[in-house]
Amino acid sequence: MTTSDERTSEPTHPGDGGLDSRKAAILNAVVNEYIGSALPVGSQHVVDAPGVSVSSATVRSDMAALERDGYLAQPHTSAGRIPTDKGYRFFVDQLGGPGPLDPGGRQQVRQFFDHAHGEIEEMLERTSGLLADLTDCTAMVVGPSHESAAVRSVQLVGLGHRLALVVVVLADGAVQKQSIELPEDADEAVVSEAGGRLAAHALGSPLAQVAPVAAPSAVPVVDTVVASGVAALRSLGEADGHDQLFVGGSSRMAAAFDAVDTVRSVLTILEQQLVVVSLLRDILDTGLTVAIGTEHGVEPLASCAIVVMPVSVDGIKAGTIGLLGPTRMNYPLALAAARVVGDRLGERLGESAR
Amino acid sequence: MTTSDERTSEPTHPGDGGLDSRKAAILNAVVNEYIGSALPVGSQHVVDAPGVSVSSATVRSDMAALERDGYLAQPHTSAGRIPTDKGYRFFVDQLGGPGPLDPGGRQQVRQFFDHAHGEIEEMLERTSGLLADLTDCTAMVVGPSHESAAVRSVQLVGLGHRLALVVVVLADGAVQKQSIELPEDADEAVVSEAGGRLAAHALGSPLAQVAPVAAPSAVPVVDTVVASGVAALRSLGEADGHDQLFVGGSSRMAAAFDAVDTVRSVLTILEQQLVVVSLLRDILDTGLTVAIGTEHGVEPLASCAIVVMPVSVDGIKAGTIGLLGPTRMNYPLALAAARVVGDRLGERLGESAR
DNA sequence: TGTTGGCACTCCATCCTAGTGAGTGCTTAC
DNA sequence: GTAAGCACTCACTAGGATGGAGTGCCAACA
Structure with missing residues (x-):
């Protein structure tokens, strides 16, 4: 905003992923709006967004550039824009990491862990339900591996x-x-x-x-x-290679898509514990926290995004949390919820172990 | 067919549920066709069915009577007929009980139990998958209760x-x-x-x-x-009151309905183990094998039917099998599969126990 | 009396035809 | 580089027209 560099239309800021600050602001606005409405976003809807103090015409030309660069797509000519997987990727990378959870959610998490009792399996099962409630996504919780336990x-x-x-x-x-x-x-x-x-x-x-x-x-x-x-x-x-998997809120997938076929194929994947567990592991192994669209390589989940978060006890990996939603899922919320719940779950597992 | 009674249009045969044999044949034909096509069935489609050797005009008047009596319904005037829950009920009662499973299915069941190994839980889990495969329904398997085990x-x-x-x-x-x-x-x-x-x-x-x-x-x-x-x-x-529940093939529900809302509400029920287990128990307690539509009283499952089959070891109840599908599910197949798999599962559980 | 063929009628599904409006790209002016 | 104007595109919707599957009714018949 202050340096002249940032006003250049050519990719100049490696740190911004090659987008000047206004384009980044526009892209963010589009993603945010689309996450909320699921409707293609037009230039008019973006002019009031923070960091975009230009006319709709200028936004249009920037959007055209963003489309050329593969961040946005048009369902058809004369429609608004929809983020591509690359667009979501930029949005997520630019978030930097999980933000804080909203107070309501924090309260819910606190209450949950205050009242959590019983054996591990039951707690993991119920944790998957909690995550689904918080994020409106399907939640996957992989239990601790017992490989190294004596x-x-x-x-x-x-x-x-x-x-x-x-x-x-x-x-x-x-x-x-x-x-x-x-x-x-x-x-x-x-x-x-x-x-x-x-x-x-x-x-x-x-x-x-x-x-x-x-x-x-x-x-x-x-x-x-x-x-x-x-x-x-x-x-x-x-x-033991087949770690225990707990899936919660699979019904949320039905609410997220309006194509029954998509729902069916996603549910089919969710039924295959082995596939899900190794999918989560693969994503973690590639160093990602979020896998968007085809980034994870599981074809039937191409219209989904997955947020993964390792759960660790005293610095040692003790499980994984995963959130599955449409690519237009609420990433900030999902990341925050996964982080908070993951942390608290790790603490909790630690308490029982020591 | 041979006595004059059977040609009366008035309800005369308590054993037939108050339908003369031709009306029963027509109703069966409608149910069978609707199960296959999911499309309203017209009088023309029924004239060739066994037991119906009359013209379409006669079928029409019988259909009108069946509709008056509540066995059939019309989505709108000038459309074909769809079975009501009462119609399905008649159809199922008239089947009498599970018929034999088709050879392909029998083969699949035999193979499954020949290769079944591992602990009970794993076997029950995989059994739910088998049932889903056989019937294209969502399968529920409730494990043996441990209440009385020393x-x-x-x-x-x-x-x-x-x-x-x-x-x-x-x-x-x-x-x-x-x-x-x-x-x-x-x-x-x-x-x-x-x-x-x-x-x-x-x-x-x-x-x-x-x-x-x-x-x-x-x-x-x-x-x-x-x-x-x-x-x-x-x-x-x-x-132990909360018996273990294994659900297989929940994705089949998505294929069975084209309304996403229905899918979502059914999945929501399936996520609640307690509800499902007690639902199955309730149905068995009322002496039913099939609960159609609202017969089980769970409102979100009003467009579903449930087939239940107790699994017994040496005559003692050791679990339950349930099949969940749309009311227009393939009842003969579901009943046959549930019976065969239930029997084999019972035998199998007996082997490990003795 | 139950059955049948004929006939008028109903109404969904499909297709077509504008009309509307959100949204775009381009061009020109600042 | 930004803004304003303008022509254009194209999904979406509504309003007929058509066709066909299916019904209900009626008169004739065995």
């Missing part, structure tokens, strides 16, 4: 009829189970003996690192059972 | 920092957990001692029937911990 306890419980249950408690409080088949000649004593050996063997190391048992015992049947138990533990360790 | 094992695992986990294994293989807070002065030994007492106390009775401990031990701290443990067990027993 085994705190192993128990072998006979269920009768040649069936036993391996029950594992991990250091982070997670409980996992896996049923194993027993040999014909395994009685109570054998199960008990094998359980003891299994516990002694596995205690202290993460599930995936439980090694096969080398030293044979006096009773061969016990060895067989212990071997099954170890196999069960290892398979549990592998299955 | 406690097979109780364990108290310290998690450090005044926190311990009560881990319970029930006779049916279910594992439940609840964290409890420990008093300041509870060390490893106390936890271990309390765990032993808790186990001795609770073993063999269902969770809800675990009584408070009367006899005090030598160490007061141990008593405190045991008391917390018992409280935890009892609260787990109460929470």
Whole structure:
């Protein structure tokens, strides 16, 4: 605004993504208005926006330039402009990061965590509902991974009829189970003996690192059972790759789009836990906080944007929060809500762990 | 067809719900056609249906009678007819019960259960997917209730920092957990001692029937911990009222309706596990297998029908299957699929239990 | 009396035809 | 570079016209 550079129409400010300050203001105004109304935005609607003190004619010429540069698009000639994915990208980058949450939302979050109780799973489930309420988006919450959690306890419980249950408690409080088949000649004593050996063997190391048992015992049947138990533990360790996913507010997708087809394809994706979890991980891995349109590469979600936020406990990653909405979602709100809820969730998980 | 009674236009056959055989045939034809096409059915489309060997004019007059009696409705004058909820009700009652599943479906079910493995929860989850695939409906699977299952094992695992986990294994293989807070002065030994007492106390009775401990031990701290443990067990027993629910194929609802609003309100219901579980229970309690339209009393599902099928193991109720679709869902298919899958699931659950 | 063919009628769906207005691009003047 | 004016575009809407699927009614018939 003060330097002459900023009035140049050519891309000059790398920091602004190649847009002079007025173009940036116009783009922001268009995005803001479109997020609210879902209607193409004309030059007239923009003239009163902050940072745009020029006539509609000038706005038009700037908009034409923004369209040439790929930030805006027209549904058809003589219609207003709609932001492209690139336009949203600029808008989001320019936000810099999550702003503060509105007081109402903060209040809701505080109340939620004040009254949150029960086991982790239930809390994560309800957190997804909270996020959906706050943002009007579909919320995804990925639970903490148990990959590195050490085994705190192993128990072998006979269920009768040649069936036993391996029950594992991990250091982070997670409980996992896996049923194993027993040999014909395994009685109570054998199960008990094998359980003891299994516990002694596995205690202290993460599930995936439980090694096969080398030293044979006096009773061969016990060895067989212990071997099954170890196999069960290892398979549990592998299955941990599939982190738990909690999806809340999937109905919001139906409100966001008016094309039933879009709703259907988005819901189909949401039903595939594996896809969703790895999608969130991929986005985080590429260093993004927001993935807009095709940036994440999942074709059926091309008209969606995803906000991801890692949840960490004492600086260690302990889960992920994701918000899914249309590309014209309310990014400032979504970012703020994800940040606040993520932080509070991390604290909360920390409290139970320590 | 052979007695003169059946040719009377007045309601004469209580067994037929007050419809002579031709009217019944016409109604069935209309329902069948409407299920397939979702378009109002005219008299011309019905003349070739089995049991209707009369002209379209006669069909028309019968249709008018069916409309007077509330079985059919017209979207507007000069349009074809659409079944009312009462019409569907007649259609379903007249089916008598689930027919056989088509060979393709049977094959799919067989394959599924041949390859089914893993823990119950995973199997139930995948079963909901199978049902959705088979019927193109949204499938709901309610897991076995653990109310009456005896406690097979109780364990108290310290998690450090005044926190311990009560881990319970029930006779049916279910594992439940609840964290409890420990008093300041509870060390490893106390936890271990309390765990032993808790186990001795609770073993063999269902969770809800675990009584408070009367006899005090030598160490007061141990008593405190045991008391917390018992409280935890009892609260787990109460929470069992909320049976586990697995919903599969919720995206199918989006395909079934073209009004986005309907989709949204149905999804909103599906998000409320408690509502769904008690809805299914209510329908079963009223002795129904199919609830059509407003029969179940949940207003947002007025344009839906629900097929329920109890899953039993050795004659004892062990879960519920539900199928949710539009009132013009394919009832024969849904009933057949629910029956077959329910039976096989029951067998399967029985195998693991014995 | 139940059934049938004929006939007039209804009304949705489709197509076309302006008319309207929001919005644009261009050109000229400052 | 900005502003003002102007012609133009094109979705959206409303108002007929048309066609066809479907109905209800009536008179004739077995």
